[in-house]
Amino acid sequence: MRKIYIPRDTASVSIGADVVARKFADAGFTVVRTGSRGAAWLEVLVEIETPKGRIGYGPVQPRDVENLIQCDISNGEAHPLYLGPVEEIEYFQKQTRITFARAGVIDPLSVEDFLAHGGFQGLKKAAELGPKEIVKTVLDSGLRGRGGAGFPTGIKWQTALDASPKQKCEQKYVVCNADEGDGGTFSDRLLMESDPFALIEGMIICGYAIGATKGYIYLRSEYPLTKDILTTVIANGYRSGWLGKDIGGLGVDFDLELRIGAGAYICGEETSLLDSLEGKRGMVRAKPPLPAIAGLFGKPTIINNVITLASVPDIFVNGAQSYAAHGVARSRGTLPFQLAGNVKRGGLVEVPFGTTLRELIEGFGGGTYSGRPIKAVQVGGPLGSYLPPESLDVVLDYEAFDAIGGAIGHGGIVVFDDSADMGQQARFAFEFCELESCGKCTPCRIGSVRGKETIDKILAGENPHENLALLEDLFETMELGSLCAMGGLTPKPVRSLLKHFPQDFGEAVMCAKQGAEG
Amino acid sequence: MATNLDINPALQFVKDTCSVHGNAPEKLLEILHDIQNAKGYIPNIAYVAIANALNLSRAEVYGVVSFYHDFRQTPPAQKTIKLCMAEACQSVGARELRAELEAEFGVEIDIKIPDSEIEIGTVFCLGNCALGPAVLVGGQVYGRVDAQRVKDILKGDNA
Numbered sequence: 302m303r304k305i306y307i308p309r310d311t312a313s314v315s316i317g318a319d320v321v322a323r324k325f326a327d328a329g330f331t332v333v334r335t336g337s338r339g340a341a342w343l344e345v346l347v348e349i350e351t352p353k354g355r356i357g358y359g360p361v362q363p364r365d366v367e368n369l370i371q372c373d374i375s376n377g378e379a380h381p382l383y384l385g386p387v388e389e390i391e392y393f394q395k396q397t398r399i400t401f402a403r404a405g406v407i408d409p410l411s412v413e414d415f416l417a418h419g420g421f422q423g424l425k426k427a428a429e430l431g432p433k434e435i436v437k438t439v440l441d442s443g444l445r446g447r448g449g450a451g452f453p454t455g456i457k458w459q460t461a462l463d464a465s466p467k468q469k470c471e472q473k474y475v476v477c478n479a480d481e482g483d484g485g486t487f488s489d490r491l492l493m494e495s496d497p498f499a500l501i502e503g504m505i506i507c508g509y510a511i512g513a514t515k516g517y518i519y520l521r522s523e524y525p526l527t528k529d530i531l532t533t534v535i536a537n538g539y540r541s542g543w544l545g546k547d548i549g550g551l552g553v554d555f556d557l558e559l560r561i562g563a564g565a566y567i568c569g570e571e572t573s574l575l576d577s578l579e580g581k582r583g584m585v586r587a588k589p590p591l592p593a594i595a596g597l598f599g600k601p602t603i604i605n606n607v608i609t610l611a612s613v614p615d616i617f618v619n620g621a622q623s624y625a626a627h628g629v630a631r632s633r634g635t636l637p638f639q640l641a642g643n644v645k646r647g648g649l650v651e652v653p654f655g656t657t658l659r660e661l662i663e664g665f666g667g668g669t670y671s672g673r674p675i676k677a678v679q680v681g682g683p684l685g686s687y688l689p690p691e692s693l694d695v696v697l698d699y700e701a702f703d704a705i706g707g708a709i710g711h712g713g714i715v716v717f718d719d720s721a722d723m724g725q726q727a728r729f730a731f732e733f734c735e736l737e738s739c740g741k742c743t744p745c746r747i748g749s750v751r752g753k754e755t756i757d758k759i760l761a762g763e764n765p766h767e768n769l770a771l772l773e774d775l776f777e778t779m780e781l782g783s784l785c786a787m788g789g790l791t792p793k794p795v796r797s798l799l800k801h802f803p804q805d806f807g808e809a810v811m812c813a814k815q816g817a818e819g
Numbered sequence: 820m821a822t823n824l825d826i827n828p829a830l831q832f833v834k835d836t837c838s839v840h841g842n843a844p845e846k847l848l849e850i851l852h853d854i855q856n857a858k859g860y861i862p863n864i865a866y867v868a869i870a871n872a873l874n875l876s877r878a879e880v881y882g883v884v885s886f887y888h889d890f891r892q893t894p895p896a897q898k899t900i901k902l903c904m905a906e907a908c909q910s911v912g913a914r915e916l917r918a919e920l921e922a923e924f925g926v927e928i929d930i931k932i933p934d935s936e937i938e939i940g941t942v943f944c945l946g947n948c949a950l951g952p953a954v955l956v957g958g959q960v961y962g963r964v965d966a967q968r969v970k971d972i973l974k975g976d977n978a
């Protein structure tokens with residue numbers, strides 16, 4: 302029986318992976334549904350097992366299947382979709398896969414497959430170390446939060462570990478932020494659909510470290526397939542003794558529950574997320590108190606992003622030094638960047654910090670999908686800056702990127718070609734803030750509406766100078782007077798657009814901006 | 820005394836759903852999801868029933884329903900499409916696709932037109948950003964769509 306691996310993640314299924322899988326099964330193949338390796342441009346990437354390893358074909362469309370079956374697929378060098386040994390495909394070979402090492406390789410639903418590929422080894426090592434040493438190891442690894450803010454994970458865990466040490470019995474929580482709201486990002490989704498037990502392992506380690514026996518995954522509702530996969534995986538975890546009491550015989554207890562959001566971007570903000578988990582409107586809370594001290598139901602709570610938590614097990618398997626050996630300056634380890642939008646070879650690219658946008662977009666991405674010149678690149682989601690092609694050589698580390706007015710955020714990179722209208726993108730930044738603001742503070746709730754309206758006036762050529770001045774004023778009010786980054790950072794993309802693409806806002810703006818610089 | 824025969828089963832369903840979730844206020848979103856999955860929207864009668872079961876005020880329940888984009892207070896059209904309007908899909912023509920679909924079906928995005936068979940709504944990102952434009956139809960995400968493919972998907976012809 303010929304064994305064939307076919308991905309089952311949102312991206313591959315969105316272009317026919319289920320149909321492809323069914324056709325191969327009907328033809329008598331043993332089909333294993335893996336997650337995805339993340340090369341969206343090669344989907345559906347079909348891998349056939351041979352004595353020489355897995356041989357890839359892609360991108361396979363449902364209508365290609367019959368033809369593939371007719372040719373000898375185990376030996377199909379002449380086939381136009383033949384890619385050769387999958388591990389040798391340049392797109393994968395040039396990456397440093399740590400967090401995503403198992404993605405696309407294993408059956409994500411299977412505990413046995415996870416264990417056979419080094420799963421739960423990190424938890425075993427961590428359980429030998431004990432809480433204090435775990436936190437120290439995470440600190441030494443240099444791991445910083447991958448959700449956007451880049452806060453050192455070890456410091457956060459230390460705060461929760463130290464919280465209310467006198468009340469030993471007090472409940473603490475681990476919450477995984479799987480709200481992944483930024484347009485142009487999908488690394489959390491890919492991880493949860495391709496190697497979900499890695500996330501669970503990271504959450505158990507975190508729980509053991511801080512003394513929490515209960516965890517939640519807060520997943521956005523826009524990921525229906527991810528929800529199905531996580532539901533199955535959590536049930537499999539309990540059945541196999543890797544969730545619940547005395548996990549893996551290690552004396553560690555951890556319960557895990559999946560919760561689904563309801564389509565609100567702001568619920569990715571950690572305190573809003575907590576309110577939502579409590580069944581309320583997702584209103585942002587003032588800090589302090591930090592969630593690590595008073596979080597879910599007022600109890601000490603660690604909130605970490607999916608990628609942050611899923612990066613933890615490797616740090617225990619291979620050591621903090623090994624993880625920290627990757628990267629530059631204060632950005633250690635790897636980051637799974639996501640090449641999105643108008644890019645030829647879009648997908649997930651896990652590389653150490655210190656690479657450049659050019660290497661990612663041109664080296665991996667191969668330029669635009671349309672074949673036209675690049676006009677702009679937005680990095681770091683809707684609250685991140687738009688950069689012109691001249692900025693592509695800046696080094697991607699948190700601080701260096703910050704210095705040029707950018708933000709790496711969750712690692713989303715959206716490419717626009719020269720047909721894009723940057724005036725519309727500026728309008729959208731305000732519109733998005735208007736739709737997604739939690740409404741707690743005036744500069745964000747009302748400023749977003751006024752901003753959109755002012756951009757419209759500028760684009761219509763109505764008193765551009767006065768309106769530009771008004772906009773500057775509004776930026777400052779939002780930046781200084783907003784409680785969270787939603788209102789505080791919405792000016793960032795707009796400022797960058799006005800700075801780098803004044804020509805898209807009319808002649809008056811162009812002259813004003815050039816005058817200001819010259 | 821309810822005379823409408825439809826009301827009682829619906830009310831019972833809401834009560835049962837609350838009870839399945841232990842009548843716990845922190846499960847409000849789960850409860851609302853279950854009701855909407857079954858009924859297509861959150862019917863008016865649900866508010867008091869949920870409020871009573873969870874020991875919340877009716878305003879609190881309404882506040883939650885109105886806060887989240889997912890929850891709807893009116894029944895959906897027969898066919899609903901959610902079109903991704905976030906940045907990565909914008910960069911590959913989501914705005915143009917929206918205009919085409921609006922013209923094709925004679926509807927406006929995010930507005931439910933009475934008697935229209937089709938309703939198009941906005942979603943911000945489906946996690947399929949390398950294969951945009953993306954749409955969500957019947958709980959399934961589709962990538963690299965154009966207006967023709969959306970029509971095929973609605974006809975049930977997915978391949």
Ligand SMILES: Cc1cc2nc3c(=O)[nH]c(=O)nc-3n(C[C@H](O)[C@H](O)[C@H](O)COP(=O)(O)O)c2cc1C
Nearest residue numbers: 446447448478480481482569570571605606609786
């Ligand atoms: C408006 C807004 C939206 C956010 N959305 C997300 C999100 O979708 N996913 C996420 O992990 N973090 C998001 N964050 C960041 C979280 O508030 C928080 O910093 C993060 O979950 C902490 O985890 P980390 O340290 O592992 O990154 C958002 C922040 C803001 C202000």
Ligand code: SF4
Nearest residue numbers: 739741742745785788
């Ligand atoms: S800045 Fe906006 S989203 Fe953040 S708390 Fe204020 S109103 Fe809410």
Ligand code: FES
Nearest residue numbers: 903908945947948
């Ligand atoms: S931006 Fe459209 S799917 Fe992510």
